[in-house]
Amino acid sequence: MIDPPEAPATDELALVRRAAAGDLPAFEELVIRHADRLYAALRRFGLDDGEAQEVAQETFIRAWRALDRFEGRSQFFTWLYRIGFNEAHRRLGSRRSPVGAVPIDESGAHEVADHRPDPAAQAEQGEFLAALGMALREIPVDLRAPVVLRDVEG
Numbered sequence: 102m103i104d105p106p107e108a109p110a111t112d113e114l115a116l117v118r119r120a121a122a123g124d125l126p127a128f129e130e131l132v133i134r135h136a137d138r139l140y141a142a143l144r145r146f147g148l149d150d151g152e153a154q155e156v157a158q159e160t161f162i163r164a165w166r167a168l169d170r171f172e173g174r175s176q177f178f179t180w181l182y183r184i185g186f187n188e189a190h191r192r193l194g195s196r197r198s199p200v201g202a203v204p205i206d207e208s209g210a211h212e213v214a215d216h217r218p219d220p221a222a223q224a225e226q227g228e229f230l231a232a233l234g235m236a237l238r239e240i241p242v243d244l245r246a247p248v249v250l251r252d253v254e255g
Contacts, residue, residue: 113177121168128168132161135178139185146189146249147238156192160185186246193242 113134119127139160143153163184164171171180237245 114173117168117171117173117177120165121171128165131164131177135181136161138178139181142182142249143185143189145234145237146186147193147234147245148189152189152192156185156188159188163188186249190242190246193245 113131116127116131120131136157140153140157143156144150148156160181164181167184171177237248240248
């Protein structure tokens with residue numbers, strides 16, 4: 102009789118257990134699986150490219166050192182994200198938040214966005230995401246967290 106293939110979560114838990122036992126290739130596979138997603142979450146949290154890369158690297162280092170404490174009650178990425186979130190929060194919390202209102206450009210406030218995937222719409226989407234990122238960085242870290250967690254964790 103052929104055993105059924107392992108479910109992805111079971112496969113990942115097996116990788117975590119192997120990595121916790123010192124299996125570096127297993128940990129490398131976990132890094133490959135989650136590095137891009139972690140980096141994207143850190144960027145959405147308000148870190149610039151360099152900071153997001155540094156925090157992601159630090160997150161994986163901390164995860165490697167703490168793998169024996171991963172209990173498996175959550176998905177591995179959720180645990181990993183929490184480590185990254187804590188490090189990002191620590192870094193951003195050490196900065197002084199600028200005091201004052203964020204200026205609002207009302208010149209195009211009544212225009213309806215064109216949602217067709219043409220170059221102009223893509224450029225507009227890029228500008229929107231840039232403005233959103235800037236606005237998120239203006240929000241105090243403690244208030245930013247629920248917004249980003251909702252976006253990442255659903």
